[in-house]
Amino acid sequence: MIVEQRLYTYHPGNLDAFVALYRKEGMAAQMRHLPALLGYYVSEIGALNQTVTQWGYRSLQQRMDCREALFADPDWKAFLAQARPLMLAQECRILKPAPFFRERLAHLIDDARGLDLSGQP
Known part of the structure; x- marks a missing residue:
């Protein structure tokens, strides 16, 4: 498992x-x-005008496959x-969990799949 952190x-x-x-338009x-x-x-606080995102993946291959599909999506391109x-700058890091955090990350990834971010009750 990995976490992609984008700044x-x-x-x-x-x-x-x-x-x-x-x-x-993007979410x-x-x-x-x-x-x-x-x-x-x-x-x-600190450096301003920034967003930080964290995406969980089962593997680097899953990340590559998912991002390839995303960048083929006309809505994403638009x-x-x-x-x-x-934007002024962007950074990307691939993080691997510490051994004691692997199981917790697996649960977080599973739980995040059903996340509703629509803002609707």
Whole structure:
């Protein structure tokens, strides 16, 4: 199991625009193709104008397969065309769990698959 941590930095003043755009146009495509959203955060203290996301995968191969499908999705391509101009930088890390955290991560990945992020009660 692995966690992909992605850090995006936006031009000052563009974070709120990105978050709104992502919720409206990007999230559904990612949720269709990526197996387990473990976290989606915005910076509050320290470096500002950033989002940090964490996605769980069973393997690097699963990550490659899922991302290939995502980047073939016309909805995702359309979202990226609007989102990229808002961005200043991006980073990606692949993290593997410490031995004592593997079982917990497996449960988090399983639980995240059914996550409803629509905001509807």
